[in-house]
Amino acid sequence: MFRAGLTVLVASLCLASASCSGGSQTTIASGDNLPEDQWSRGVWLYGQHCAGCHGEDGEGDEDAPPLSGEGSLPLKATWEGSPRTHDFNTAADVFTYVSEQMPPMEPGTLKSEDYWAIVFYSLKQAQVEVGEPPMNANSARNVALR
Numbered sequence: 157m158f159r160a161g162l163t164v165l166v167a168s169l170c171l172a173s174a175s176c177s178g179g180s181q182t183t184i185a186s187g188d189n190l191p192e193d194q195w196s197r198g199v200w201l202y203g204q205h206c207a208g209c210h211g212e213d214g215e216g217d218e219d220a221p222p223l224s225g226e227g228s229l230p231l232k233a234t235w236e237g238s239p240r241t242h243d244f245n246t247a248a249d250v251f252t253y254v255s256e257q258m259p260p261m262e263p264g265t266l267k268s269e270d271y272w273a274i275v276f277y278s279l280k281q282a283q284v285e286v287g288e289p290p291m292n293a294n295s296a297r298n299v300a301l302r
């Protein structure tokens with residue numbers, strides 16, 4: 157039931173927004189031609205794969221939790237039905253979760269470097285002290301969320 161509902165939601169979001177069809181706003185890059193720098197790459201990939209549910213600025217809505225702002229990325233999962241069982245202490249914890257579970261319909265389908273770009277970008281947007289890019293498995297362990 158939950159999955160079916162999400163499918164409908166995503167399909168309608170794709171119809172309503174240019175971000176799913178690579179419309180004029182998002183043609184800064186495509187496919188294999190993504191920017192090298194982690195932040196720009198993250199901007200584009202987040203817009204393609206995450207913003208439809210979590211919002212352009214990670215504000216979330218009734219169908220997806222916020223990724224930025226007050227109370228976002230809580231230590232323990234608070235979203236009902238979340239498959240998350242581990243705490244969010246550092247950026248590495250967020251990366252593990254996102255790369256294994258997101259996007260919900262096709263989890264784990266992005267390349268590791270693309271998940272890093274998304275996590276770097278979205279945590280920076282969320283005012284986390286992410287340090288200098290590139291973020292990776294080593295540096296992310298030292299990036300505390302709070």
Ligand code: HEC
Pocket residue numbers: 162166202205206207208209210219220221222223228229230232233234235237238239240250253254257258259260261274275278
């Ligand atoms: C189809 C809608 C959808 C898409 C697309 C999506 N998410 Fe999610 N996301 C959710 C839902 C629903 C949850 C809550 C359930 C859960 O934790 O799995 C969630 C949970 C999360 C959480 C955990 C938040 C918390 O408070 O525990 C993070 C982090 C996250 N998503 C990041 C991402 C990123 C990054 C992307 C893009 C790669 C993405 N999501 C794409 C719907 C979506």
